[in-house]
Amino acid sequence: MLAILHPNTPLDSEGYRQTLHYLENLPGVSLRVHEVQGASQRLTEIYLLGDTKSLDKEEIEALPAVERAIRISDDYRILGRHKDDRRQSGFNYNGVEFNQDNLNVFAGLCAVDVPEHVEMILKALEDQGEVCTRMGAYKPRTNPYSFQGHGKGCLPWVFEKAGKHGIKVIAMEITHESHIEEIDTCLEKLGRPTGVMLQVGTRNTQNFELLKAIGRQSTYPVLLKRGFGITLNESLNAAEYLASEGNANVVFCLRGMKTEAGQPHRNMVDFAHVPAVKRLTRMPVCVDPSHSVGSREASPDGILDVMHATAQGVIAGANMVLVDFHPKPEKALVDGPQALLMKELSAYLEDIRLCHDTWKKRRDIYQRLKDSAPE
């Protein structure tokens, strides 16, 4: 059971004290208090865990500080959607809104290499009015002798350049909890010219200690990649690890599944799961067409498979696109062959806008159907 308190309930008020006292004394029930900071109000949610089957919803709703109670299922307690659950989806970070209705594009480098390339990409994004990017500094590589990323050494100049070009959020994978502090220290030193969304890669989806460490901080939101060889349920539970530790600002990213059956693509594109994740949870959903498709192959219509896959995800309601671009793919240190070119950026963004608008129109068509023929 989840008790949602009236917005902005003071934690030192009599109503809060009485409510907590009552809940704390329920036999076999333990409490977990979760604070949600929205744009204009603070919401306190109290999760009642344990023996809650026999609890009376109306009795909980009658408590002075409680606005409403929701019976929640065991799966994805915090991030999930439950029956009669009208809680908002999404969050605002550094002035950028992330929810299940809008769309943000994170085009950028798979791996940071040289300042000139970072500069070229950020300038191009700024010219297009984009405020988000991806920049890999810590790279998890299959082969220990492959380039592992520039690590904390590149952070100062990447962050400075991002600030200079008006970038508000950089998706940046981390592979160890110590990287959170490296990023935080660097941003703080520079006066926070930009923001970072901590990315958990597909190889770390079930690295529970890393998830817990990231979940314990709430300065940075998280982009969690789906595990490439586990079920969707297992990946969604991984997201819940972050929330259960205190950080519910999570975007869930589909990036394809590893199987021979996906060939000729690098992974089996799984973007039909966009609406499924939106139905099961309140997380905004991202698609990563670059790591799903893994090449610059084009179909006879002249459109690259990466672009087709992007369109499939966005037209199905995706809320974020994470995509590799490179000014000189032949010089890229990681994943050059799948990168889109700077000259393709404008058309690609136009295509994405078209698909997102089409998704909204599709939603309207079915809403009208529902309105005209109620069950």
Ligand code: PEP
């Ligand atoms: C990446 O986005 O750079 C990456 C390594 O992706 P994934 O974890 O999905 O393989």
Ligand code: MN
């Ligand atoms: Mn990559």
